[in-house]
Amino acid sequence: MNAPAKRQPDRTRQTLLGCAFDEIYRSGFRAASLDAILESSGVTKGALYHHFGSKTALGYAVVDEVVRPWIEASWKPVLDADDCIAAAVAVCRELTRTRSAQASEYGCPFNNLINEMSSVDEGFRCRLQQILDDWHAGVIAALRHGQARGVVRTDIAAEDAAAFIIASIEGCVGLAKSKRSRAFLESGMRGLIDYIESLRRR
Amino acid sequence: MNAPAKRQPDRTRQTLLGCAFDEIYRSGFRAASLDAILESSGVTKGALYHHFGSKTALGYAVVDEVVRPWIEASWKPVLDADDCIAAAVAVCRELTRTRSAQASEYGCPFNNLINEMSSVDEGFRCRLQQILDDWHAGVIAALRHGQARGVVRTDIAAEDAAAFIIASIEGCVGLAKSKRSRAFLESGMRGLIDYIESLRRR
DNA sequence: GAAGCTACATACTGCCCGGTATGTCAGAGC
């Protein structure tokens, strides 16, 4: 059997990132307790400050290395699809199905961080803005691609529609937190799906 | 000239609520410092704890007496209108015009509190949910009223559309915080206005 | 006009938390 190696810096770092993400997701960044992260990860304070210079640096790393890939993975299918409308609807359905329980309790990690940190810390704001910019640009490109192929109506502004779609998703998830049930989230997402389908060229 | 009265409990309480709202709006509830509220209001800690039993009680009072009326006032024109679509578009335009600068920096007080406090404190969650429920019910009623009068399409579910509209507004404001400029907010609001107008019966 | 309650004011306390100082031990490199 494998004797557990005593030194595994990469693994320690990843464990820390994962536990920090969980704690930040549940409590928000400022209320996230380093002690709680240390306890859940089984790592000591010395190790944490060896890998990350400060709580803020840990937060930045969580954004760059956990939140960003997570967001990018979720809308990637839309970018890759020929029929972006069908793909977007599918993504919405999939997200609703797999994540509405957790989302209606704790919201979206990305949205939570924007709401909490953007007006308070420039480092967070820039990182989060970059993620949003990329997401926005991706949806715009998908819509324009769809317009060029005759899938998407050409009488709508792709930029406005993309901003509207992204905002709707995050808005639904955000507001659902104030409810006990997933009903509001799922209702809003049905409204979003209707809207997305209304963008299809007749 | 008026000699300033030394005892003005109502005025003191209102001052406290206003300054607490400002501080909570800018910093979030948990990061809001009582000392900062005391300094900006010129009230002492003894006075604060005379009027409010705890920081939490102060926060609840801010929700009940500042946030709730503020939200209600903003969508009231839609409820009162004969043409709810025109009224909703007008409200969106007005909000964008008057508040996008502040909103793109600090967001929406209501949305901020939901995001921060709903998963952390039941007292906040219940109060905020009630505000959202009333808002949602109001928009549903306006849409159904519009459907009955032939203003609004009857092939859409009023409940889903209402949730979607509210979520979009809060989503736009929320995401705009990660941007320096008002562009994203205004772009998303144009998308929302297009959507609302698409609900009109042809 | 004395009593008593309301509306404050001041000083202090105790906790939690981020951060640091210092120590130690494993393993790579020679």
Place this chain on the structure above:
DNA sequence: GCTCTGACATACCGGGCAGTATGTAGCTTC
């Protein structure tokens, strides 16, 4: 096998903050 650096571990510190204990002055009531 000795050294040196990276990868941890432990103990402690200082600040900020919510909350409290206690004091006092105005205002009403009779």
